[in-house]
Amino acid sequence: MEALAEKKKAILESTLQLIQEHGFHGTPMSMVAKKAGVAAGTIYHYFESKERLICELYSHVKQQSLEAMQHADDQALPYQQRFFALWHSLFDFYRDNPSVLIFFEQFVNSPYYTQKPLDPLDAFHKTMRQFFEEGVQQHHLREANPEILAMVVHGSIITTAKVHRHKKLQFGGNDLQQIAQIMWDGMAAR
Amino acid sequence: MEALAEKKKAILESTLQLIQEHGFHGTPMSMVAKKAGVAAGTIYHYFESKERLICELYSHVKQQSLEAMQHADDQALPYQQRFFALWHSLFDFYRDNPSVLIFFEQFVNSPYYTQKPLDPLDAFHKTMRQFFEEGVQQHHLREANPEILAMVVHGSIITTAKVHRHKKLQFGGNDLQQIAQIMWDGMAAR
DNA sequence: CGGGGTTAATTGAATGTTCATTCGGTCGCA
DNA sequence: TGCGACCGAATGAACATTCAATTAACCCCG
Structure with a gap:
């Protein structure tokens, strides 16, 4: 199940990066998706919501x-x-x-x-x-x-x-x- | 004219309160307006933008x-x-x-x-x-x-x-x- | 081994909402 | 009559989230 973990990890790390640059606000899911190299919908496969992602x-x-x-x-x-x-x-x-x-x-x-x-x-x-x-x-x-x-x-x-x-x-x-x-x-x- | 107009002060203080409760995000201008007892437009009479208000x-x-x-x-x-x-x-x-x-x-x-x-x-x-x-x-x-x-x-x-x-x-x-x-x-x- | 079938992963356009900001207009006062 | 403070509905952009459709992964039976 490594490939999956890969994406999840990419999402987490992109979020971290982007929050540093643009703050908690100013970091739309679409931007996270782009940076992580996945589609917007994919994030919701791994995380229930933005809040859950952040937690x-x-x-x-x-x-x-x-x-x-x-x-x-x-x-x-x-x-x-x-x-x-x-x-x-x-x-x-x-x-x-x-x-x-x-x-x-x-x-x-x-x-x-x-x-x-x-x-x-x-x-x-x-x-x-x-x-x-x-x-x-x-x-x-x-x-x-x-x-x-x-x-x-x-x-x-x-x-x-x-x-x-x-x-x-x-x-x-x-x-x-x-x-x-x-x-x-x-x-x-x- | 006071050092700070009453309304301006009310806006600042409402913003402070609301940010404590709802965070930097989750504090729309409309909510600030309501709490301060002014119209949304009035905020823009005193502050150029939300960013300026916060600064x-x-x-x-x-x-x-x-x-x-x-x-x-x-x-x-x-x-x-x-x-x-x-x-x-x-x-x-x-x-x-x-x-x-x-x-x-x-x-x-x-x-x-x-x-x-x-x-x-x-x-x-x-x-x-x-x-x-x-x-x-x-x-x-x-x-x-x-x-x-x-x-x-x-x-x-x-x-x-x-x-x-x-x-x-x-x-x-x-x-x-x-x-x-x-x-x-x-x-x-x- | 192969292929049909089931499930999980992934996509991205569409949806509906929320929000910052604008602006035409009202009011009170000099 | 003019001016500045003030109003709040209207505007348009941005956003989180959904979902119908597509693809990959896997498994089991022949």
């Missing part, structure tokens, strides 16, 4: 983020080193996939996201939380709600990637390391 | 954020105290005006924002930067690019407000203080 794209993209994060984590390393690896690998992922970043942010602030019951099985979120739970339990990090730590760190990564993208600031490797360091110093056990 | 709304909203921040800053206080006041006042502003938060985020990730040359006179940004420049110069904060510090702190505020809004986490005052503290500890001079 599936969200899951797809989130899965990718998770993989980027997990890929870089080597549990054998000391915790602090793992923290920096996590920070940089996620940042790199967002920097190298600006369309993911944009789509993600647009989706989260759209009614699609608010309307849906939040996915309780959200693997990305869960993995992130576990990482910080571990840090707190082992006293590498200060006593704090791991959810909060996860949120703040992920926020710093997203923010940095967004600013980078807009070229408001061009970050050198030192700058990035400094940002990660600020986060670490703020959260580390006293 | 003006952005400036308007940014101005409000600036005021929220400045309002709380008392330069007579010690720097650290000013930092916490800034963090909390901006957070409170976003928490109490979720429509601003949503709109802001949606706009920044839309093509409207990317297309426009970035406003070099951006007063919000400038005020923020100056605050952190001062902290670095007076050695309250570590040696770092003040732009970066400003970005990271603002990011932490926005992230917290967003998560709060989605009710993923309900923050108590302690939680908030802890987040601000993490940021301070990370940035403070060693």
Whole structure:
């Protein structure tokens, strides 16, 4: 069933691309179809509606983020080193996939996201939380709600990637390391 | 003639409200007109197009954020105290005006924002930067690019407000203080 | 092996709706 | 009488979605 997956994938990826360029609006199904090299009707073979397409794209993209994060984590390393690896690998992922970043942010602030019951099985979120739970339990990090730590760190990564993208600031490797360091110093056990 | 004609203000505020509820798309001009209590044509008396309306709304909203921040800053206080006041006042502003938060985020990730040359006179940004420049110069904060510090702190505020809004986490005052503290500890001079 | 039959995949023109924008006209005021 | 604010029905373009028709994939019986 590979050929089918091909088309579905092409549709998802075209949508992602086009949303980066033209926004959530300004991306008609006809344009998606054209870019994906399929007929308009074909999209409806794979996705019930535009809304469903976008929601599936969200899951797809989130899965990718998770993989980027997990890929870089080597549990054998000391915790602090793992923290920096996590920070940089996620940042790199967002920097190298600006369309993911944009789509993600647009989706989260759209009614699609608010309307849906939040996915309780959200693997990305869960993995992130576990990482910080571990840090707190082992006293590498200060006593704090791991959810909060996860949120703040992920926020710093997203923010940095967004600013980078807009070229408001061009970050050198030192700058990035400094940002990660600020986060670490703020959260580390006293 | 007021600083802003009553109707113009009503249009701006209705747009803000509706975008929170229905998103950037899903907010037709006719709906804005109805909510603002004016005729569709009237909007075009004040705004050239929907795009212009949205861009003006952005400036308007940014101005409000600036005021929220400045309002709380008392330069007579010690720097650290000013930092916490800034963090909390901006957070409170976003928490109490979720429509601003949503709109802001949606706009920044839309093509409207990317297309426009970035406003070099951006007063919000400038005020923020100056605050952190001062902290670095007076050695309250570590040696770092003040732009970066400003970005990271603002990011932490926005992230917290967003998560709060989605009710993923309900923050108590302690939680908030802890987040601000993490940021301070990370940035403070060693 | 082959061909007839069943199902799934794909097409793209047609449909009906929604929307931004326009414009001829009304109203109130100087 | 003139002007600017304001109205809202009318216009035309753009769009999501549908569907009847076409093609490819597969399977089973002879």
